[in-house]
Amino acid sequence: MKKITQQIITILILLVIVMVPTSASSATSRTRTFNAKGEIVWTQDAYLPSLTITNLGLKSPQDSVFDDRDHLFIADKDNARIVEYNTNTDQVVQIIKHPMMKTPTGITLAGNGEIYVADPSAAMIFRFSSSGELIESFERPTTASFGDTTFKPSKIAVDNRRNMYIVSEGVYNGVIQLSNSGEFLGYFTSNRVRLDFTQMLQDIFYTEAQKALLLGRVPITFTNVYLDQKGIVYTSTMGSNRNGLKKHNTAGQNMFANQFTWSPNDLIDITTDEKGIIYGASKAGMIIVYTNDGQYIFNFGSSYATDDIAGLFNSISSISVDSKGRLWVLDGEKSFIQSFEPTEYATQIYSAIDLFNQGEYEKATAFWDQVLRLNQMSVLAHNGIAMNYMYTQQYDKAMFHFELSGNRFYYSQAFWEVRNEWLQANLGTVFSVLIGLFIFLTVTRKYRRKYDIFKPVKDYFKHIANIKIIKELLFIFEFFRHPIDSFYDLKTDRKGSLRAALIIYGIFFSIFLWFMLGKGFIYQYVAIEDVDLQSVVIGFFSILFLIILCNYLVSSINDGEGNFSQLIKLGAYSLGPIMIVYVMIIGLSFILTYNEMFLLQILQQGAFIWTGVNLYIGIQEVHNYSVKESIKSILLTFVFILVISLILLIVIIMTEQVYMFFEAIIKEVIRNVTN
Helix, strand or coil: CHHHHHHHHHHHHHHHHHHCCCCHHHHHCCEEEECCCCCEEEECCCEEEEEEECCCCCCCEEEEEECCCCEEEEEECCCCEEEEEECCCCEEEEEECCCCCCCCCEEEECCCCCEEEEECCCCEEEEECCCCCEEEEECCCCCHHHCCCCCCEEEEEECCCCCEEEEECCCCCCCEEECCCCCEEEECCCCCCCCCHHHHHHHHHCCHHHHHCCCCCCCCCEEEEEECCCCCEEEEEECCCCCCEEEECCCCCECCCCCCCCCCCEEEEEEECCCCCEEEEECCCCEEEECCCCCEEEEECCECCCCCCCCCECCEEEEEECCCCCEEEEECCCCEEEEEEECHHHHHHHHHHHHHHCCCHHHHHHHHHHHHHHCCCCHHHHHHHHHHHHHCCCHHHHHHHHHHHCCHHHHHHHHHHHHHHHHHHHHHHHHHHHHHHHHHHHHCHHHHHHHCCCHHHHHHHHHHHCCHHHHHHHHHHHHHHCHHHHHHHHHCCCCCCHHHHHHHHHHHHHHHHHHHHCCCHHHCCCCHHHCCHHHHHHHHHHHHHHHHHHHHHHHHHCCCCCCHHHHHHHHHHCCHHHHHHHHHHHHHCCCCCHHHHHHHHHHHHHHHHHHHHHHHHHHHHHHCCCHHHHHHHHHHHHHHHHHHHHHHHHHHHHHHHHHHHHHHHHHHHHHHHHC
16 A cells, blocks of 8 residues: 555656646747748757856846957946956956946957947947057047937947947937048948838828928837958847848848848847857847848747746847857846857757858758758758759759748749750650641541541530530630620520539639649648638638629619529629639649749739629620619629628627627526526
């Protein structure tokens, strides 16, 4: 009995250990990334919290930077000092203070080890030697071109010629660029003003005097500026999910402008490592990692303001990376430093990216294979392997991995190459077969006419076509040549039938479903598992019924001659062009690339126009309307559709409210009875 009791206690303890969150690292360093559908999903841990430094006496640290010895230089704002901290020995090497320095918020290092500090309260840039002696300071530029611009430098970066790139508080013109002597060189780059629809209309109709009185017409300011080892300038911006991270060329233009580079809307700092990997930090506590060309890799961390847990932050102010790939993050509110160690998952990814950039495609593929062993569904790994195969001209293999990663753009490029190879190998054979067939038909023309060798086949198909229901279905093709006469025959019941019209609707729905789910990978954006088939069926036939019903109601008011049955047939027999074009698009989607997308768009637009013309002619013919009356009928049909839709929406909402009301009453009665 005692042994059984001990076993039960042991099991209960294990259950508690499993069920209760025990580890800060497992809870705080959970890594997220995009899957092939563009959804955020959990993945392997890329970083784990390591050291939490709280003994440096920091007060609201705002910026940090590493030198080549892994010494971390920290702008300790409220202590009005610079702290040099040796991360290898966990020792403070030196503390830099100066009477003129008030609230240092930005810091960077020049190539010779000199320290540049941005101080908005002092409205100055300080230049210190590596030993902490003040060499010179830079105040507000006095040149006329600088005008009355505010000079409160908050962040700073320095290139190899000691030109300064400065983010200043309240300056909307962009990043201020000063020479090594403090001369104003201009604005290196700036954010564009983004106008909403109302502001665009104001720009069109307002006078210049009225525009001058408008508010909210200034661009978003930068939060940070950074220069990597190659002298490339990066900037971060808050309030933008698309262009929060920018990488600039020498002209200040954003090299990520033509691609989607996701970032949180509170991006506060950026840095890069020796391999060019970009690290961004959001103020709320998220850390985001990108490739050197701005492709999102993953993110981890989150804000957690109530408890002190390793890896969680109140407010991130800075992020830096040392030579070992460890991340060091400052919390500006709680004034501590948190380091993160990369896991094998992260290091394998970075090595693969680095080898790809060096042109070592086979070695990079081996590293990506290691990543796939850790995560078989890694979009990044499949995309990386596919790019390696692209550069080694193994396009069929590249297509396979691009499809797994959901990368339709590069899949299209690989397919273009595969298609070209097939055409080069088989085009001669195809032309030979076509020419041979043409010669054969020309030579045997008299013989075929004399003996009519295909007569049995023709008779068979003629017999099939004369079956009543088949004949009624094939009547749809006469609308391509003689739509007016065909609608007249439909109205007078000479040809076509209601039964055939209902079958055509069923065929059209099948083609529509095939079009929605069965195109080639390049043009197929909807996954079958994401489709609610019941909703599609109900929605499709409800819309058809609503259109026919509304036009019938309108025609009843406006003395239209067509009845409900004729309108059902009218709609069905008008759908021929769009049905045929949908089938054509489905077939072409397997052989066309993105470069030929315009062909599919032209086909689809042409089918819509043709079907619309058929519907117009049908309404005019069936109801015996004039041109003006036909247009009026169509417009009123849309109005009726809108009105009925609104009424149905109100009824549904009211029904839900009534249901919830009676449900609450019943639950309350049951609760009172049971009590």
